[in-house]
Amino acid sequence: MPLLEIENLSVTFPSQTSDLYAVDGVSLTLERGDVLGIVGESGSGKSVAMLAVMGLVAFPGQVTADRLTFEGRDLLRLSDNERRALTGKDVAMIFQEPTTSLNPSFTIGYQLAETLILHEKMDRKAARRRTIELLDQVGIPAPEGRLDAYPHQLSGGMNQRVMIAMAIACNPKLLIADEPTTALDVTIQAQILDLLLSLQRDRGMALILITHNMGVVADTTARVAVMYAGQIMEERSTESLFGSPQHPYTAALLAARPEASDGGRLATIPGVVPGAYDRPRGCLFAPRCAYATPHAAECRPELRPWQNGLIRCHYPLGDTTRDERIAADRRAAPPAAAPEVA
Amino acid sequence: MVRFIFTRLSLVVPTFIGITLIVFVLVRLIPGDPIETMAGERGIDPARLAQLRHEYGFDQPVFVQYLYYLGRLFQGDLGRSIVTHEAVITEFKALFPATVELAVCSIIFALCLGLPAGIIAAVRRNSIFDHGVMGASLTGYSMPIFWWGLLLILLFSVQLGFTPVSGRISVMFYVESVTGFLLVDTLLVGDYDAFRSALAHLILPTIVLGTRPLAVIARMTRSSMLEVLGEDYIRTARAKGLPAYRVIAVHALRNALIPVVTVIGLQVGVLFTGAILTETIFSWPGVGKWLIEGINRRDYPVLQGGTLIIGAIIMIINLLVDVTYGLINPRIRYQR
Structure with missing residues (x-):
């Protein structure tokens, strides 16, 4: 059974004159441990498609699909509670702007522990211990001292590490990384990508990397889907896509x-x-x-x-x-x- | 933080002097002085008038009078009421708890209704509830206090007889003053009938005085909440799988409250000005009514002293609000 199956996924935003198709008939299949890249220009619908998988499309947006299953469970038929139990635990996501993606009013320790308390039913003490381990795993030096830091006290790269720690806290089977390195400077970009890939290898989780950077895709993914205006234009192994692209786009x-x-x-x-x-x-x-x-x-x-x-x-x-x-x-x-x- | 508080305190002195000057000049611009006013329509013998004016120092140039006033002020003497001959500070102390009780109840009323209304309006944006709350708050904000008060008295006190028309407590009760707050004092002595009476007397004035802060808080909470709900970290909170109430009540509200707290601080000034009208309508024996009577009697020391104390209180509360602001916003707290 594939880990994630998407068939004919569409996300539309109704407007008074005509509906806006942000995602238009996207189909994808992902096995356990797969690394898939999704590339496309800004506005090609790559982020929205993955937000739909997470169940995070904001109110006026409507998600339809012939099939949207995770480990064989139909995501569109789950109750809100069942869906939430999956989100952040088995499917996690990290975002483009690490600094604005963390809540400025809470310490990073609190924000990390929150996930553990919610999904793993840990008590505060256990969550705190696990939080230190996680921060250590994502390469944050002296993690005990960082627990009480606020996001504005850390650099963008550090904040992205915190976001990654938060995402892998509950050992997700699928991690969606939405342009995880775009807001970071070049030296940090490579570190973050290395971190993501080593975590992916060690834990055997599937990784979907959304990016508009072809270089990142070539270095990291095994398979690529090229999106344009809400549709997948081409999908094949990274090697053959870069070697002999078949679609004019x-x-x-x-x-x-x-x-x-x-x-x-x-x-x-x-x-x-x-x-x-x-x-x-x-x-x-x-x-x-x-x-x-x-x-x-x-x-x-x-x-x-x-x-x-x-x-x-x-x-x-x-x-x-x-x-x-x-x-x-x-x-x-x-x-x-x-x-x-x- | 200590330096911040001292910087703010250093602004207090010039503000004080400004208040004394403005009030001192303004009260003297009102035609008629205290002695003429006390004499009333019957008039007074010109020789006697001149003698009394001399005794009170009103025959001296305003500038000289002002310097004398400042001199006494710096010795901590706010003066005595010309009408009652009681020290201004003593009168103020006796009346102030009534005003505070009313103001505190009003702001609690405004917060208890305004925050939830603003939050729900933001979460259900463009719903009927949202439009209803925004329409009602605009109406409430635009409602003149004296008219709104009279309307409520007419409906609830006169027509329906639900609440008393005026005063703080029924004349049937006598409560020994401990804190000066009747709600507290009645409970301290265990007189629940008196407590109910005090509570009933508070309802309408609280609504009247609290309407404007309520409208401001509801609108501010809504707009601040709308802004915060569009932030990236709200998406992160939802991506963690947190239930909606936690996303809103913890992750969004904490950030949305920052501007709301500032607005609440600014409402303290609004409450005091509103209290002057509200207390007059409901014959509420507080500082506001005392000031209005002071104006009618041209009681210069009462007006000058009362305004000065209220000004000081507003300044202190605004300072406290700025400190609170740092407590809920870590980004400010850590700046040196």
């Missing part, structure tokens, strides 16, 4: 990395991610894609198996017949000046 993302630059201008992807009101009828990437055809602009591709992975594209880059098919589709209907929007 993945290829464009990789080409836009500073490391991929030959010293001239950095490559960019023209245009912006579609918003709530200009969502294309067909392929969501079509308006920005170099290979778009009238067929792609009309007909939304399904996520389908392709070369040991999944892809959502009519013309994958590794397809030997793609040039002919693109040419044929462009002949079939004269290319429009601007792609039509729904």
Whole structure:
């Protein structure tokens, strides 16, 4: 039984004119001990999708899914109490801004012990002892002295270590890290990633790493899902994704990395991610894609198996017949000046 | 912290002198002096008037009078009432507990209703409850105290007969003053009927005086709570799996209270000004009513002394609020 199964997960925010699709038909499967990276631009829905798994989508947002199970339990059918018993214990999450993610009015010792008292039913004394152990495990020097410190007295890197300690306090089976290093400086970034990976290895927990940093993904994850405008565009092993990207969007993302630059201008992807009101009828990437055809602009591709992975594209880059098919589709209907929007 | 308190205290002296000057000049701008006022409509013999004015020093230039007043003040002498010949400080001490009892009950009333109303309105934003609370608090804030008081008296005392119209306690009871607070004194002697009577007399004045602080606290709690509920650490608290009441009552409220405490401190001044009107409407024998009578009788020492003491109290309470602020906000506490 897979640890986490997501099938056709959508998160919509209703508005007066048209609903905003933050997440649109995301499917993922995660086994125990897997390390999965989710990459995408800002606003591609990667964080919201994982908040939906945590049950943390705020009020007007509506979560729907054909299947959303954790260890075979249907998360959408659990009562609030059952869901809460899972959240923070078996599934934990850490966030982008460690300093604002900790409550400024409580000591870190209190905030850590709170989780232990809630889920492990420890008394205050036992929780305090365990808290010191945890702080030690995440590499905080002299942990006894830090228990009574407030978040504003620690650095961002230290605070992120506290957040990690809080997340692993109850030995979660799945840890979701939402851009855990974005707010930190470069030397600390590497330390935090190393810490996360060593904790993942030692405890055999599954790790989902959300990031927009391709370099981080390449170094840390075994599998990557590339998200765009709320949809998964491509999913495969990190090695093959970086070696030969199959989706034009993945290829464009990789080409836009500073490391991929030959010293001239950095490559960019023209245009912006579609918003709530200009969502294309067909392929969501079509308006920005170099290979778009009238067929792609009309007909939304399904996520389908392709070369040991999944892809959502009519013309994958590794397809030997793609040039002919693109040419044929462009002949079939004269290319429009601007792609039509729904 | 000690340095902070001393810095604040050093501001007290110039503020005091400012209060004395303003009050001293303002009371003398009111037409008529105490002696004319006491003589009333019948008038007084001009020679006798001049003689009395000379005795009280009213014939001297205002500036000289002010210096004499300051001189006595620095020796700790607030003067004697011209009307009762009682020392101002003695009169104040006798009346002050009544005002404090009313003010404390009002602020407790405002907190007990305002905090929960503000919290629920924020958590259920845009619900009927939210709109109801915000509408009611705006109405309450805009309601002139004298009118609101009269409306409540008309409905609850006159029409329905639920509460007494005025006073602190029924004339049937005599309670030996120990603390000066009737609710406490009646309980100390174990006279529960007197306690009930005192309580019944307190209800309407408490509501009238507490309405404005209630409105301010409810609105402030709501907006502060709304801001805090959008913070990252609230998401963290929910991600821990904490039940909703704990997220709101512990993680959000502690932070949301910081601005609310400041506002409560500022309400102390509002309470005293409100008490002047409220006590007059309900014939509440407190400092506010005493000051109003002081104005009517042009009792200069009462007005000057009373205003000065109230000013001092407000300053001390604001200082205490600033200290409390540091207690609930660790980010301030640790700054040197």
